[in-house]
Amino acid sequence: MVEQKEYGHLWEILKEVPDPEIPVINLVELGVIRKIEERPDQDKIIVTITPTYTGCPAKKLFNDLIVEKLKEHGYNNVDIISQLHPVWTTDWLSEETKNKLLKEGISPPTPGDKIITCPHCKSVNTKVVSQFGSTPCQSLYSCNDCKEPFNYFKCY
Amino acid sequence: MKITIENSEAKFIVRLADTSVILGQRLAEMCSKGPTLEEDIALSNISLDLFGRADELYKIVAKLDGDKFTPDDYVFRRNEREYYNIKLVEQPNEDFAYVIVRQFLHDVYAKEAFTQLLNSENKELAGLSEKVLKEIRYSYIHCKDWINRLGLGTEESHKRTQSAVDHLMKYVEELFNFDALDKKYFVDCEKLKATWNTEVDTVLSESNLKRNAVAPLSMRDFRDGFHSEHIGHLLSIMQYLPRAYPDAKW
Numbered sequence: 001m002v003e004q005k006e007y008g009h010l011w012e013i014l015k016e017v018p019d020p021e022i023p024v025i026n027l028v029e030l031g032v033i034r035k036i037e038e039r040p041d042q043d044k045i046i047v048t049i050t051p052t053y054t055g056c057p058a059k060k061l062f063n064d065l066i067v068e069k070l071k072e073h074g075y076n077n078v079d080i081i082s083q084l085h086p087v088w089t090t091d092w093l094s095e096e097t098k099n100k101l102l103k104e105g106i107s108p109p110t111p112g113d114k115i116i117t118c119p120h121c122k123s124v125n126t127k128v129v130s131q132f133g134s135t136p137c138q139s140l141y142s143c144n145d146c147k148e149p150f151n152y153f154k155c156y
Numbered sequence: 157m158k159i160t161i162e163n164s165e166a167k168f169i170v171r172l173a174d175t176s177v178i179l180g181q182r183l184a185e186m187c188s189k190g191p192t193l194e195e196d197i198a199l200s201n202i203s204l205d206l207f208g209r210a211d212e213l214y215k216i217v218a219k220l221d222g223d224k225f226t227p228d229d230y231v232f233r234r235n236e237r238e239y240y241n242i243k244l245v246e247q248p249n250e251d252f253a254y255v256i257v258r259q260f261l262h263d264v265y266a267k268e269a270f271t272q273l274l275n276s277e278n279k280e281l282a283g284l285s286e287k288v289l290k291e292i293r294y295s296y297i298h299c300k301d302w303i304n305r306l307g308l309g310t311e312e313s314h315k316r317t318q319s320a321v322d323h324l325m326k327y328v329e330e331l332f333n334f335d336a337l338d339k340k341y342f343v344d345c346e347k348l349k350a351t352w353n354t355e356v357d358t359v360l361s362e363s364n365l366k367r368n369a370v371a372p373l374s375m376r377d378f379r380d381g382f383h384s385e386h387i388g389h390l391l392s393i394m395q396y397l398p399r400a401y402p403d404a405k406w
Contacts, residue, residue, distance in 0.1 A: 054287060055201075055208025084212065085283035131294050132198035136205065140194065156290045 010036045010045065010070075017069045020058045021135050024104040031092035032062060034083065044077045045070055050088045053136045053156070090156050101153060107141065109155035118143035119150050128152075159225055159234050165278065166220040167240075168337040170230070171379065172269070173213035174241035177231055178387070179262060180206030181394050182249060191252055198298060199255070205291045212284050219280075232398035236388050237381040244327040246387040250320070253306055253313070257320040260299035261356065265331055267292050268351045272343040300359055307363025318365055325370045327384075335379050 014036070017027045027033050027049075035048035047066055051059050067078045090109040093101075098108035105119045107126075116126045123145040130140040131154075138151040161167050183203035190196025214227035225233075245262055249255050270292065273285040306317040331352070334345040342348055360367055376382035398404060 051208075051212075051287075053205070053208065054212050054284070054291065055204035055206070057204070059208070084287065085279050087283050087286045130194040130198055131298055132194075132201040134197070136201055136208075154294070156287075 007036045007038050010038065010075075013069060013073050014047075014066065017065050020061050020065065021137075022101070022104065022106065024100050025097055027062065027066070029094065029097045029100075031088060033066075042077070044079060045075050046079045046081065048081045048083055050083055050086075052088050055136050057136075088156070090153065105150060106138065107150055107152040109153045111155060113139075113152075113155050116141055116152050118146060118148065120148045121146040126150075157229065157233050159229060159238060161217065161221055163220045163222075164337060165341065166217045168341045169213055169220070169281065170217050171240040171242075172266075173210045173217060173230070174239050175245050175262070175266075176206045176210035176213060178239070178241040178390065179245035179259075180204075180210060181390055182245065182247075182258075183255070185249055186255060189249075202259070202295045202298070205295065209284075209288055209291070212287075216278070216280050216284070220278075228398070232395045236383055236391060239383065239387060239391075240378060240381060241383075241387075242327070242331055242378050243375070243384050244324060244331070246384060246390060247324060247327065248386055250323075251316055253316040253320040254324065256299050256302045256306065257317060257324050259295065260303050260359070261324060261328060263292055263296040263299055264352050264355045265348075267296060268348050269342065272348065273341070275343055276341070303359055303365070304363045307360070307365045314364065317363075321360065321365055322368055322370070325367065326373050329370070329372065330375075330377055333377060333379075335377075337379075 011028060011033075014033055015026050015028045019025050019027060019030050030052065032049050032052060033047060034050050035046075037046040037048075038044075039046065047070075049062060049066070063080045066080060070078050093109065101108045102117065102119050107117050107119050110116060115124050116128075117124050118126050118141075121143060123143055125144040126141050127144060128139060129142050129149065133140045133151050137154055137156070139154055140149065141152045142149045161170055180203045183199050183206065186196070186199045187203070188196065190199055210231070211227050214230045217230065218225055218227065242262075242265075244258060247254070247258055267289065270285040270288045274282055274289075276282045276285065303317070306313045308314070332345075332349040334342075338345055357367060375384065
């Protein structure tokens with residue numbers, strides 16, 4: 001995860017911005033916001049973000065949502081810098097965030113896509129239906145025990 | 157607007173970007189035409205990955221070349237001879253076997269190419285390569301699985317897949333006619349070729365498919381902007397809207 005020591009009030013504000021595809025988690029938890037800087041001399045906020053998936057249709061929307069939220073709090077001059085390095089990874093999701101996903105019905109990423117838990121009955125006896133799901137970050141699975149289909153958040 | 161690319165690293169990277177966007181467009185054509193709903197979604201997802209990859213690559217190209225043009229300019233304002241994609245990816249979607257074989261031959265190439273670019277001195281390119289490799293993994297597993305199933309499937313699926321292999325293999329030779337730019341930016345061109353050959357041969361032979369000898373193609377190199385006739389038709393569709401309405405905004 002990232003250091004959030006400085007500008008704590010701004011980090012708190014951006015925690016109010018939900019992921020547009022998975023509203024149960026916010027952009028800070030998702031790890032896309034890497035750095036926030038306040039430049040009082042220029043009356044400006046600089047937010048550094050990193051994309052999750054290169055083809056994520058929400059990529060542009062992230063920027064708009066961040067700008068909009070800061071505006072709501074009276075920060076009208078916001079610059080957004082997109083940076084690829086270090087590379088975003090699902091390893092940045094905390095256990096707490098992963099539990100939120102599971103509760104929401106999305107099986108959280110596990111290293112190497114090895115043990116995939118069914119969010120409905122918590123069985124690990126599951127099978128892949130398709131590597132590609134309803135969003136670029138998810139795969140389709142089904143549970144061999146409760147027979148329910150579910151989404152799995154791919155490990156990146 | 158005449159789009160020119162001066163910087164030598166940008167000239168190298170634009171080949172990867174063009175290859176991604178053209179293949180992305182070919183797969184986008186499959187949207188709503190997949191054999192099953194899951195496959196339709198899979199091909200569209202891979203297409204999205206390729207567009208995203210191209211977008212990031214064009215941003216690097218633009219930056220290296222003094223930010224004179226945007227990714228949209230590169231994609232929508234260049235003609236056939238100004239595109240530098242490999243010919244393999246502009247080949248049309250003749251049938252599902254063509255779509256899968258083309259993707260597989262491309263993925264094996266892209267996988268090794270981006271692995272070598274992990275060591276790039278350009279931090280953005282190295283970072284992007286790391287990201288791209290995670291995405292290619294899914295596409296690669298998907299196609300390899302299909303090659304196995306089609307090759308070992310019915311008589312008809314085997315016949316069609318073998319025919320796609322025979323046809324598309326013609327467009328492979330040029331990948332390995334490396335020039336000075338390739339030698340400068342890839343870590344090891346010979347390894348790129350060797351890895352490709354080994355992986356493709358392994359998967360084809362485990363799928364009961366043959367790699368027949370191909371007659372050399374009398375077409376000049378993609379690195380100089382030469383193409384098969386298909387790219388013009390592809391561009392005319394892809395570029396129609398921005399050409400017709402140059403002031404249109406997303």
